[in-house]
Amino acid sequence: MKSVPIDKTIQRSNEPILKVKGLKTTFITKNGDVRAVNGLDFNLNNGQRMAIIGESGCGKSVLAQTILNLLPNNAQVSGEILFQNSAILNQSDEQMVALRGKLIGLIPQHLSSLNPLMKTHLQVEEAIQPDGGSQEKNDISRKMLNLLNSVGLRTYVSERHPHQLSGGMNRRVLISMGIAQNPSLLLADEPTTGLDTILRHKTVKLLDRITQDRSLLLITHDINVARLCETIAVMYAGEIIEKGSAEEILENPKHPYTEGLIASMPSRGMSSIPGLSPSLIEIPSGCRFHPRCPLATEQCMKIHPVLNGEQAGVRCHACS
Amino acid sequence: MAGEISFFLARRIPWAILTIFLASLLAFSIIFFAPGNPAEVILTQIYGNEPERDAVILFIEQNALDVPFIKQYTTWTTGLFYGSLGTSLRTGDPVLEEFIVRFPATVILALSAITFALVIGLSIGVLSAVRPHSPIDAFGNLIASLGSSIPSFWLGLLLILVFSIHLNLLPSFGYGGIEHLILPTIALGFLNVSKILRITRESMIDALSEDYVFEAYAKGLREKAVVIRHAFRNASVPIVTQTGLELGALLGGTVIIEQIFGWPGIGSFLLSSVMSRDYPVIAGFVLLIALIYVIVNILVDIIYIYIDPRIQPGGKTHA
Amino acid sequence: MHKHAFSRFEQFFPYDIKSLGLSTGVVASCIILILLLCMSVFPGVFATHDPNTVDLDNRLVQPGVEHYFGTDHHGRDIYSRVVYGARTSMATALSVVAIGVIVGTLLGLIAGYYGGIIDQVIMRIVDLFLAFPATILAIALVGLFGPSLFNIVLALSIMWWVSYARIIRGVVLQVKEKDFIKGAYLMGGKNRYIIRKHIIPHVLSPIFALATLDVGSAILHITGLSFLGLGAQPPTAEWGSMIQGSIAFMETAPQTMIFPGLCIIITVISFNYLGDWIKERSDPVRMEKITV
Numbered sequence: 001m002k003s004v005p006i007d008k009t010i011q012r013s014n015e016p017i018l019k020v021k022g023l024k025t026t027f028i029t030k031n032g033d034v035r036a037v038n039g040l041d042f043n044l045n046n047g048q049r050m051a052i053i054g055e056s057g058c059g060k061s062v063l064a065q066t067i068l069n070l071l072p073n074n075a076q077v078s079g080e081i082l083f084q085n086s087a088i089l090n091q092s093d094e095q096m097v098a099l100r101g102k103l104i105g106l107i108p109q110h111l112s113s114l115n116p117l118m119k120t121h122l123q124v125e126e127a128i129q130p131d132g133g134s135q136e137k138n139d140i141s142r143k144m145l146n147l148l149n150s151v152g153l154r155t156y157v158s159e160r161h162p163h164q165l166s167g168g169m170n171r172r173v174l175i176s177m178g179i180a181q182n183p184s185l186l187l188a189d190e191p192t193t194g195l196d197t198i199l200r201h202k203t204v205k206l207l208d209r210i211t212q213d214r215s216l217l218l219i220t221h222d223i224n225v226a227r228l229c230e231t232i233a234v235m236y237a238g239e240i241i242e243k244g245s246a247e248e249i250l251e252n253p254k255h256p257y258t259e260g261l262i263a264s265m266p267s268r269g270m271s272s273i274p275g276l277s278p279s280l281i282e283i284p285s286g287c288r289f290h291p292r293c294p295l296a297t298e299q300c301m302k303i304h305p306v307l308n309g310e311q312a313g314v315r316c317h318a319c320s
Numbered sequence: 321m322a323g324e325i326s327f328f329l330a331r332r333i334p335w336a337i338l339t340i341f342l343a344s345l346l347a348f349s350i351i352f353f354a355p356g357n358p359a360e361v362i363l364t365q366i367y368g369n370e371p372e373r374d375a376v377i378l379f380i381e382q383n384a385l386d387v388p389f390i391k392q393y394t395t396w397t398t399g400l401f402y403g404s405l406g407t408s409l410r411t412g413d414p415v416l417e418e419f420i421v422r423f424p425a426t427v428i429l430a431l432s433a434i435t436f437a438l439v440i441g442l443s444i445g446v447l448s449a450v451r452p453h454s455p456i457d458a459f460g461n462l463i464a465s466l467g468s469s470i471p472s473f474w475l476g477l478l479l480i481l482v483f484s485i486h487l488n489l490l491p492s493f494g495y496g497g498i499e500h501l502i503l504p505t506i507a508l509g510f511l512n513v514s515k516i517l518r519i520t521r522e523s524m525i526d527a528l529s530e531d532y533v534f535e536a537y538a539k540g541l542r543e544k545a546v547v548i549r550h551a552f553r554n555a556s557v558p559i560v561t562q563t564g565l566e567l568g569a570l571l572g573g574t575v576i577i578e579q580i581f582g583w584p585g586i587g588s589f590l591l592s593s594v595m596s597r598d599y600p601v602i603a604g605f606v607l608l609i610a611l612i613y614v615i616v617n618i619l620v621d622i623i624y625i626y627i628d629p630r631i632q633p634g635g636k637t638h639a
Numbered sequence: 640m641h642k643h644a645f646s647r648f649e650q651f652f653p654y655d656i657k658s659l660g661l662s663t664g665v666v667a668s669c670i671i672l673i674l675l676l677c678m679s680v681f682p683g684v685f686a687t688h689d690p691n692t693v694d695l696d697n698r699l700v701q702p703g704v705e706h707y708f709g710t711d712h713h714g715r716d717i718y719s720r721v722v723y724g725a726r727t728s729m730a731t732a733l734s735v736v737a738i739g740v741i742v743g744t745l746l747g748l749i750a751g752y753y754g755g756i757i758d759q760v761i762m763r764i765v766d767l768f769l770a771f772p773a774t775i776l777a778i779a780l781v782g783l784f785g786p787s788l789f790n791i792v793l794a795l796s797i798m799w800w801v802s803y804a805r806i807i808r809g810v811v812l813q814v815k816e817k818d819f820i821k822g823a824y825l826m827g828g829k830n831r832y833i834i835r836k837h838i839i840p841h842v843l844s845p846i847f848a849l850a851t852l853d854v855g856s857a858i859l860h861i862t863g864l865s866f867l868g869l870g871a872q873p874p875t876a877e878w879g880s881m882i883q884g885s886i887a888f889m890e891t892a893p894q895t896m897i898f899p900g901l902c903i904i905i906t907v908i909s910f911n912y913l914g915d916w917i918k919e920r921s922d923p924v925r926m927e928k929i930t931v
Contacts, residue, residue: 070537093543101540113535115550117628126549130540161629177539342767469907471859473866474882474900477889485890572774576863591867594778602779609775 016082017185017215018044018067023079024238025059025066032281036062038238040079041307044185049216051226051246053261054235055277060219064106064187069096083185101130105183109190111170114162120173121158124148127180143180151176151206168199175206185215192225204228223250223265231311234258237278237288244312254314256293287317295319328625329618336614343610348393348603406600410593415604419586425495426585429577430570432505437512438563445520449528450547460517467514472573476507476580493582504581508573512566519562523555530554557628564620571609665916668909675906679726686719690876699892709894711884717894720876721902727877728906731792732857736850738796743803744846750804751811758808765801773798774860781869788877791861791870799853803846810841844917852914855907862903878903 025037036059044050052060065071067081069088081089088099100106114123124144129135135143145155151172162170171191178186191207192200200222207218208228218229226232232249234242234257242255253259260273275292278284284291290300295318307313399406406415444460451457483503484492490499527533528551536546575587582588586605593601678685687707694714702709708717750761768776773795780794864870865879873880878899885895 068538070534097540097542099540100538106535106538108531108535108538110531112531115532115536115554116630117554118550126536126541127539131542131545163630174535177535181540339767342763343771346767465908465911466904468911469855469859469904471862471866471879471882471900471903473863473879474896474903477882477886477896478900481889481893481896568772569774571772572778575774575778576867579867590775591778594783595868597783599783602783606775606779610771613772 015046016043017046017048017084018217019080019082019085021080021082023063023066023081024077025062025071026076027072028074028076034280035059035238035283036280037066038280038283040235040239042233042240042243043310044215044217046184047213047215048231049211049218049229050231050233051218051220051229052233052235052240053220053223053226055261056221059238059280060221060235061109061189064189064217064219067187068100068104068106069093097130101127101183102181103183104185104187105178105181107175107178107186107188107191109193111162111167111174111194113174114170116162118161119158120148120160120162120165124158124173124177124180127177147176147180148173151210167194168202171195171199171203172206175203175210179210179214183214185217186211188216188218188220190220191218192220192222200225223261234261237283238280239288239315240307241289241315242313243307243309248312254319255289255316256295256318257289287315289316293318328622332618332621336618340607340610340614344397344603344607345393406604408593408601409598410596410601415600418589418601419605419608422584422586422589425583426574426578426587428501429504429508429574429583429585430567432501433509433570433573434512434563434566436505436509437516437566441513441516442520442559445517446524446547446552448517448521449524449551450543452525460521464514464517467510467512467517470510472507472511473576473580475510476503476577479503479507480580495582495584500581500583504577504583507580508570508577511573512570515562515566516559520555520559523558524551527551527555553627557624560620560623560627564617567616568613571613664912668912668916671905671909672913675725675729675909678722679729682723682726686716686722688716688719690715690720690723691874692716699888699895701892702894708898709892711881711895712888712892717881717898720881721878721899723876724878724881724899724902725906727788727871727875728858728861728903731788731861732854734792735795735799735857735861736853738792739799739853740803740846740850741800742796743800744807744842746800747804747807748811751808751815761804762808765804768798768801771798774863777860777864778867778869781864786869786872788861788865788871788875791864795857795860799857802849806845806849807842814841844920848914848918850914851910851917855910855914858903858907858910 020040020042023037023040024035027034027036038059040063042050052063054060062071066075066077067083067088069091071077077089079089080087083099083104088096114120121141121144124147125140128140128143128147144158148155148157153169153172153176157165157169157173162173165173175191178188188207192203195203204225204227207216216229218226220226227246227250230246232244232246233240234249234255236257242249242253242258249258250262253262257273260271263269263271264273273292278288278291285304286302287293287296287300287305290296293300297317299317303317305315305317307315407413408415408418411418440463444456444463448454448457448460480492480503483490490503492503494500524547528547530551532554533546533550536550541549571587574583574585575591577583578585578588579591586609590602590605593605692715694710697706697710697714698712700706700710700714706716706718708721711717711720746761750758776798777791777794780797781790784790784793861870862877862879862882865877866883868880868883871877871880873884881899882896885892885899889896
């Protein structure tokens, strides 16, 4: 059993806190094998903030589940995930429990991640001390109230049940639960889904504030939200097809898909990408985007392109 | 919370009373219009052979059995307000008294049976849901199938055959200590085990697939805590519903089980009263049973309010 | 590697069929039920003796070649009585469920379609019958009108229609809501036809599933009431009353009690298996939405 070193000293060093190599997560279903994550490679440095963007159904949320090892029984995973230089893919449940919440925190996507029958303070206190801890009840209570305040919620919220709070407030509760134990790595899974523009803006500001001193992997389909991060990776059909700094991706996208994504933003013209997102059961041969790509060639149909860079790169025959 | 409950009761009680009243009217009319002369039946029972016409007429007069329906019903209902439900034609004792004397025995049996069913049903149901397709799941499946197919009276007799007659471990008859309670409890409760097992497994599986369970794990909770604190608590609403429904089946089942095991409860007394057309007893017992049933349902609804804060006392749910 | 309790994405199969991994269970159930049906219609083909012939020289004989299940305290062949008992049980149980379905459907349709006071009245009656332990009422009714199988069927039918009425009414209400917007002006004779076309497809599957399961439940109720002496009267061969007659001889001749009981169990299990299978085949989510 490899022990997971507890490393909370945050320095903007080049030591990756998260290394993903050749990750594949496949779901065995009666309709076929669903390859949600299909050859994912990236590194996240200590203190770095990276956004993974892509259409719905491209496997982004599955990534968070895979990292935390909370996949259903019909999932098969291969590849490597290194957290603070320790392989975590095949660790025992006990070892994963030591990571979840404490070193790797999650902000879940759905508001139904809050138990409707439990008062808010109970759920936040649970996030502060999941079980078998030694902290005093009063301490935990105090921490809970501080936590709620730090995300901009007033004390009375703690006594409410989720259905008595607005969507925006529940979102903040979920955010507070994600950072409750001050994890080094924060996974934010579509934290702005269903929020209106103003709330979205506020949420992004909040996320900005709370990730000043930790690493962030932000999963989103909203490019405006992705702007929060320094680095953006674009995911398509289970793999990364372009990666680079936020400015580069937004102002100077190289991959046709990325261009299409930018162009589909309301502020940029809202033109949609032709075709449908690929089924994750029958993946197109060669370049997975070729059926919808205006620049597709013979080569694109046959040969699967590689990502031509570490920190920044693009996976495309036509643009490398 | 107290305010909510009073509000809730204020809305429910009028309906409850109406229901009980209609039930009593129904019971009384059916009994009244049924063929067969209670006088003849009861006198035959008491004296062993067919009674003389005079004896029958005297009996009818003495018990006011020849008065028209409305008058009998009104006499009966006015009696209710004085706390009287008439007198048994057989024993001559007040109906209410007969009921109260025997009621505790039935309650003990019923509570024992439902506890038995809950202990087994809940534990196997939760374990089945948490480890699907495992040996315990298959075992639970077997029990569930058997529980809903084995007639309770046959099971009772089988238990007597094995444990009383052949093994001589437990008594087959009567009312005394714990040893008298065991066999009737199993015979009565086994059917309920099946239903509770199923609903527990179903609602646990539903709960375990909810997002808040995933989030609980993501927070770093261990399996036991997640299953108990999140899944089970949320799954308990349908389970409580089902348990409430089971009580109705239990009440019916007690008649048979009390008969087999000689358990002196209201079920066996009701049965013998039915056989002898002792209709004050029948009407009175039917009314009282309906009353108890309604009260239990209200109690179950109150439990809901405690479990699920989304449920409003009016019966509607939030969000 | 051990995965913890967590069933996202996982197909949820209802208890009976998949858990034991048997679809052979369904096949077995069908075979048994067909056999039972044949026994009910042609008992003479299956029985070895006349079920009511008393033979006091051969009382309480153990099971053997001559008498497959042995004989009872009157010397009657248990196996043959069981065969004839199948006819009794099937006939009565199917009658109860059939009446329940028909009456329930009718009242459910009326309640849902007309709404208003009629709906309220019918639903209050439904609540009334739900506010009452069914067996107690059945005992009261049957005991008073005189013990007979016919009266049992009558008494049980009176309570049986209730769950069907609720389901049908739920579907009608759902459909009413859907069509109301576009069909507001269609009130009238034509409406009836449209609604019937919309309701029947939604209703067939859950009703069929429930009815099949109900037959098993009806058999348990009927045999139970017969056991109490409120149903089949001697010498009629009926599983419940056979068990009652066996009590006195249980110790020395357990075959008198065991075999009728086993028949009840096998019959009810078969109906339950079949009913669960039908329930699984029809959309379970939809079924929940319909039962209002």
